[in-house]
Amino acid sequence: MPPSPHEPGPAPYLITREQSPPNLEFPFCHLGPRVTPTASFYVRSHFPTPRLSAGGWGLTVGGAVARPFRLDLAELRSLPARTLTATMECAGNGRVFLTPRRRGVAWELGAVGTAEWTGVPLSKVLERAGLLDSAREVVLEGADRGVLTDPLPTPGEIAYARSVPLDRALGDVLLAYGMNGEALTPNHGFPVRAVVPGWYGMASVKWLTSVQVTAEPFQGYFQTVDYAYWDTRDGLPPQLRPLGAMQLKAAVARPAPHEEVPCGTVYEVAGAAWAGEAAVERVEVSVDGGRTWADARFLDPPTPHVWRRWRLLWHTPTCPGRHTLVARATDARGRTQPASHDPARGGYMITHPLPVEVEVRERPR
């Protein structure tokens, strides 16, 4: 296997999409190891980064529970911990490729990453609180807060908050204090964040300070006005539903869009594919704009909630010209990506195959 001369090393940096609050993107053409270094892990913020202290932090657990309580960081760290690997993607990843343009941060492809998360299962904390029979959802609230005006004004300052259904909350959701073997950084939610494996990143509330069990579906800003889509099933008029699981997607890291590729060489096309709550079973790549397809090989085994990096050797054309590459994935349930973006999804869940246009040129002598 010839190593591609175009394969860059790991990129210990991020592209700034918004300076304040920090919205930072991994340059996806630098896709390297299976686990993304923390310094290359995308950052999505809605409000300025709260600067919390380990000593001052506490978690309130309440709502539809028998025994509300408060937990400090030392207590949380004393509970049995778990480490799991999970890929996390922003629900708006790929938005810059949509036409017409949609509101929101103009992510290219790199609002995605994979990390090893360490913490205490949320289920253990809920067990200690004792769920009432009426329990239906769990609202996770962060310390980050502020005022928003677009597209709808908030009632003054609000906190970032998101709910997960009870069955999911009792599954593998983590109250994480570690990322890639170290404490969380401020931008990633220090000292404690939620991690909801398989779901878009908006569910993994950072700077977590409150866990409240509710008897009714929660209708907060970040699951109605924002991070919601139009559900057109059931023969009813469209209904606003909160986004949840990441959708099946294969993304091409290399070549990058508009990259110049030499004629008559062997180029290693590289990318990753993920499927949220399912496993990726197959990735196919076309180097002729979708007319013919070849199976890519995987670098990683199928693992729930973790991406699989893939490669394909491309014998580049002998003559210069423009070429279009595209990749598509199939999951373990036999599902494939949609051919085009569903407008009911707005600026979210951008999972149709995105063509990559490259320029094949004479090799420099």
Add this chain to the structure above:
Amino acid sequence: MPPSPHEPGPAPYLITREQSPPNLEFPFCHLGPRVTPTASFYVRSHFPTPRLSAGGWGLTVGGAVARPFRLDLAELRSLPARTLTATMECAGNGRVFLTPRRRGVAWELGAVGTAEWTGVPLSKVLERAGLLDSAREVVLEGADRGVLTDPLPTPGEIAYARSVPLDRALGDVLLAYGMNGEALTPNHGFPVRAVVPGWYGMASVKWLTSVQVTAEPFQGYFQTVDYAYWDTRDGLPPQLRPLGAMQLKAAVARPAPHEEVPCGTVYEVAGAAWAGEAAVERVEVSVDGGRTWADARFLDPPTPHVWRRWRLLWHTPTCPGRHTLVARATDARGRTQPASHDPARGGYMITHPLPVEVEVRERPR
């Protein structure tokens, strides 16, 4: 009782707030009889007025019911009918007085009226369909439809639709085909509309074509993106809730804002008050900007869901000057109006007392 020389007759016309779709307002200073003539009844439209024929109309009844069925107009008219009087107000009535300005139609005070509605109780139709145990809400859908882009884009064309909770649907909700003793006009929902007494007008779906029972709260455009407010109770972050019952309000019809009133005369201050699902018990009026208050007298008895017109004789000052009038109501449960507009309500439920500034001038000789 000297009749006020300033009392105008009924106003068989409407002020245009939007030409297309038609959004038309009653000039509230012309407040006359208890029942508003249809030609003076405000019109709120979201999409162009559907032109439906009596013969072609049909109502689909389905969802969480044992026996879905379809009903034509002759069948609906053959069922036992009821006539009830109800005041209906647009949830954004008074919006033009808000600062900062809010999005939506800039209603002054006249997006309100009272009519006699004739039709078949929705409960009778639901009984015929046979509710399943899972039934929780009833979604009412109209024939009016279109595309909206602001503040959030719809997933293509959508129909106007709204839900009412089951207990309300089994109460006095009417499938109305008559208004003030005549067939509905096209702008008021011909041939059949819903009437939800005591609720803001957005619940009384016009051009009704579908009744669907659901097991879950409905999350359509017109009860999330639009016609919703931020509920900040329960110690949770703010949640988006659909608007429902009309809130307590006393409105001054005469004098009109900026009206010139003669010195040293007796002017009959006039208005109306309503309370949604409660009854209005008391209206007080201040002619000195809220320092002192006097009880107004009612022209109408307390009747559920119907406004009460009120009057107060004002001995106008002998010297010219600017004066501020204001009215406030108390309902049968002892509740009063809020002192100011709650920002969590956005551009809706504008029920704080609105001061009326008038110019007292020398009488013309």
